Amino acid sequence: MKYAPLFEPYKLSEQLTLKNRIVMAPMNRSMADEEFLPTAAMMNYYAGRADTGLIISESLMISQNAQGYPNTPAIYLAEHVAGWRKITDKVHENDGKIFAQLWHTGRVSHPIYLAGQQPWAPSAVPLEGRVPRTDNLQYGIPKEMTEQEIKLIITEFANAAANAKEAGFDGVEIHAANGYLLDQFLHWDTNRRTDAWGGSEENMSRILFEVIDAVKQNITHVGVRLSPVAYLNLKHDERDILVSNYLLQRLNDCNLSYVHTGMFEDTYQAHLQGSVTQYIKSLYHGTIIACGGYNAESGSIAINQGDANLVAIGRPLIANPDYVEKIRTKKPLTVYDAEMLNQLI
Ligand SMILES: Cc1cc2nc3c(=O)[nH]c(=O)nc-3n(C[C@H](O)[C@H](O)[C@H](O)COP(=O)(O)O)c2cc1C
Structure with missing residues (x-):
């Protein structure tokens, strides 16, 4: 079968085996209530996708x-x-696994979200552009x-990991991608510190x-999401690649559950030879989750040729709650449309 690689189980660790290689990519839907609590609709949304090998939750503050957006x-x-x-219980009842993505937006924020205070960042470098949904x-x-x-931030990540464990998550993913706080430290444009x-x-x-x-003091399974090429909320600097070369090599010693490509389009090649995942693979030798524009065919190829062990699917899983079943039975997929973001199905 053409998509057979996607349906092989994957042993993430001695304690944790995923039933297939399809991962639900983290996608913030900005649909929490005014106390930032998940709603019943969010419970159904996640529980309904428990047939993926692993769900990675939307970014959690x-x-x-x-905070940098409403209702996250x-x-x-x-x-x-x-x-x-309540959500992790439902996912587990449905035989799924779920990690929590831990997140700080750093400078991608505005005083309206921070009780009038300025956002925090490595350096006082302005972000240009309009704040979405304002x-x-x-x-x-x-x-x-x-x-x-x-x-303080390091402690808050650790506390959030302890909370995620208490909330029944199977692990956490540290969000160090997409130009948010940790990524701001990893790029020369946003990190001008001399200390x-x-x-x-x-x-x-x-x-x-x-x-x-x-974080590892508080929970066993820890993944990291990275977007080394600096394509979102950041300006590229030629020296950035040296930072990601260094860091990917050192991540080999961290006993992580995985490294996850944080891209909208993995084939984006502005500063690299191959895909971002291939670049990560060239330096990092543990489990890799590819992400960014994959479908069942390109995901199967990425696994088959050894670029990645798992493939994360984002927008197609918004459009198709039954994505896994449709792929398994080769039924046509509903095409994603940004309008679908207005509603949880
Ligand atoms: C609505 C939406 C929300 C997203 N929120 C997050 C997020 O919370 N954390 C994150 O790391 N990436 C986020 N992403 C990026 C996705 O995880 C993924 O990298 C991207 O959608 C590309 O994969 P796809 O082509 O399969 O959709 C988001 C993407 C979308 C479309």
Whole structure:
């Protein structure tokens, strides 16, 4: 069968085997309630996709200070833990597995989300552009974080991981992609620090390694999402590749569950030879999740030729709650349309 590679089970660790290679990509739907709690509709949305080998939740705020969009769900209060417990229970009842994606937006935010305070970032480098879902508000200049604030963020990631465990998640994914806070440290455009947290590959990666260490104290299965080519919310700098070369090699020693490509289009080749996943694979030797524009055919090929072990599917899973069954039985897929974002099905 053409798509057979997608339906092979995959052993993520001694304790955790995924029933197939199709991963639900993290997709924030901005549909939490005003307390950032997940709703009943979100429970049905996730529970209905438990036939994927692994669900990665939408990005969850690790603190109030992490917010950058309206109604994004959170995992920093006991109430959030209780809310997510209902969802993880349902996913498990349906024989699924689910990781929580842990997230801080950094400078991709605005004082309207932060009780009037400036967003935090590695350096005071403004983000240009309009804040989505607002009446023409512009992003601004973030506040350069102090050393103490960096330490606080590391602790908040660790606390969020402990909460995710308590909420019944099977693991966590650290969101270090797409131009959000951790990614801002990994790129020269946004990290202009001259202290221990900037100025060299080692220093720029320091926060990510400290977050990984701290998170691992609280939960066993930890993945990391990266978008090394800096394509979203960031300007590219030729030196960025040296940072990702350094960091991907060091990630080999971190005993991670996986590294996950954080792209909308994996074949985007502005600064690399092959796909972003192929670049990651050339330096990182553990489990890899490919993502960005894949379908069942290209996903099967990526697995077959050894570029990735798992393939994350995003938009097609919004359009097709029954994606796995449709692929298995070769039924036609409903085509994704951005209009579908207005509703959870
Ligand atoms: C509505 C929407 C929300 C997203 N939210 C997140 C998110 O919370 N965290 C994240 O890492 N990526 C997020 N992404 C990116 C996806 O995880 C994925 O990389 C992207 O959709 C490309 O995969 P696809 O071509 O299969 O859709 C989002 C994408 C979409 C369309």
